[in-house]
Amino acid sequence: MNRHTDGPDGCDRFDIRMTDLTGGPEAMHRATLQAVERVLASGKYVLDREVVAFERLWAEACGVRFGIGVGNGMDAITIGLLAQGIGPGDEVIVPAMTAFATVLAVIRSGATPVLADIDPVTTLLSLESAQRMMSRRTRAVVVVHLYGRMAPMSEWVAFCHEHGVALIEDGAQAHLARLRMGVAGSFGVVGAFSFYPTKNLGAIGDAGMLVTDDESIVQKARQWRDYGRSCASAAGLHVLAGLNSRLDELQAALLSARLPWLEGFNAARRAVAAAYRENLNNPWITLPSASEEPEAHVHHQFVVTAVNREALRFHLRSRGIQTGIHYALPLHWQPACPVHSRYDPSGLFHAEQHAHRCLSLPCHPFLTMEAVERVIQAVNDFVLPAETEP
Numbered sequence: 001m002n003r004h005t006d007g008p009d010g011c012d013r014f015d016i017r018m019t020d021l022t023g024g025p026e027a028m029h030r031a032t033l034q035a036v037e038r039v040l041a042s043g044k045y046v047l048d049r050e051v052v053a054f055e056r057l058w059a060e061a062c063g064v065r066f067g068i069g070v071g072n073g074m075d076a077i078t079i080g081l082l083a084q085g086i087g088p089g090d091e092v093i094v095p096a097m098t099a100f101a102t103v104l105a106v107i108r109s110g111a112t113p114v115l116a117d118i119d120p121v122t123t124l125l126s127l128e129s130a131q132r133m134m135s136r137r138t139r140a141v142v143v144v145h146l147y148g149r150m151a152p153m154s155e156w157v158a159f160c161h162e163h164g165v166a167l168i169e170d171g172a173q174a175h176l177a178r179l180r181m182g183v184a185g186s187f188g189v190v191g192a193f194s195f196y197p198t199k200n201l202g203a204i205g206d207a208g209m210l211v212t213d214d215e216s217i218v219q220k221a222r223q224w225r226d227y228g229r230s231c232a233s234a235a236g237l238h239v240l241a242g243l244n245s246r247l248d249e250l251q252a253a254l255l256s257a258r259l260p261w262l263e264g265f266n267a268a269r270r271a272v273a274a275a276y277r278e279n280l281n282n283p284w285i286t287l288p289s290a291s292e293e294p295e296a297h298v299h300h301q302f303v304v305t306a307v308n309r310e311a312l313r314f315h316l317r318s319r320g321i322q323t324g325i326h327y328a329l330p331l332h333w334q335p336a337c338p339v340h341s342r343y344d345p346s347g348l349f350h351a352e353q354h355a356h357r358c359l360s361l362p363c364h365p366f367l368t369m370e371a372v373e374r375v376i377q378a379v380n381d382f383v384l385p386a387e388t389e390p
């Protein structure tokens with residue numbers, strides 16, 4: 001077998017891949033198909049009873065009163081900001097190392113993104129850096145539970161309370177991650193989720209939701225997602241220049257159908273991560289730090305760091321193992337990051353360094369233990385050119 005040959009799409013052919021979106025138990029596929037047939041037969045396709053049902057289920061799973069289904073995870077953040085009246089002239093703090101969607105959501109709200117550095121150990125938003133970036137204009141902090149690991153929420157709740165700013169949780173990678181104190185998404189004024197196909201709970205297209213306990217946010221968010229239409233008025237009154245970001249019935253129905261498997265899939269991801277932790281022992285490679293509470297991590301990604309990341313990536317590819325980079329650039333190096341953004345004056349060094357060194361190993365619920373062992377063997381076999389020191 002020649003693992004270097006390109007497939008028809010020009011990609012390498014890997015036998016161990018980052019995701020397996022058609023995998024999973026037969027019973028889940030049957031439940032998904034039943035949901036699809038139910039929606040097809042209903043003749044209702046956008047914002048109807050399936051959306052309401054999934055909003056209830058997901059809010060309840062998060063331990064929060066309300067869910068508002070929207071088009072995607074980015075819009076969940078944007079609408080979460082807009083529904084609180086945050087926009088032009090306001091500042092919103094985000095970590096410099098996250099999906100571009102996090103900062104784009106802030107940009108789309110009209111607010112000014114303020115980029116703070118990450119903690120080098122946890123790779124999550126740094127409290128000290130956020131502290132330095134607070135100003136008179138700061139209205140919110142978006143804390144990202146990056147790679148599925150929950151940020152220290154008691155500290156963030158206290159920080160945002162003390163400064164009188166809104167806490168927003170970007171939970172797009174952290175479905176049902178939990179601390180003893182509560183589930184991801186239940187600490188902030190708003191918790192934002194994506195159900196993009198590769199997420200821990202994935203649809204077969206785009207889907208998102210914001211969760212909140214605040215009834216005034218619910219009303220505003222429902223307006224924002226649907227052209228700014230007033231829900232109370234039958235006369236078609238548009239009280240805001242809103243968005244079109246509605247969740248469709250098909251995605252909502254199959255997400256409800258798949259939800260019962262999520263805890264099991266998260267446990268399977270934890271088992272993969274535990275095997276990596278126990279058996280990876282290459283001195284050139286640093287493992288991610290463990291979270292104090294095991295359930296606080298749902299391992300959306302398992303991200304190691306290596307000074308010679310590209311060599312490691314090439315080595316794994318030669319063994320048929322696909323890897324990912326999350327993320328290749330810190331946000332402030334992205335060409336589309338607006339020039340008026342503010343950056344931590346002490347620099348964004350840790351985000352920059354992480355971007356150079358991070359490598360995501362395959363970590364998904366349907367990886368066989370045989371595949372995990374092959375990844376472990378391949379990573380442990382990796383050696384650097386002789387002149388490089390660990």
Ligand SMILES: *Cc1c(COP(=O)(O)O)cnc(C)c1O
Nearest residue numbers: 072073074099101102172194196
């Ligand atoms: C995926 C993701 C988003 C955006 O979700 P979409 O549904 O793709 O818009 C936002 N933040 C993080 C951290 C993500 O991983």
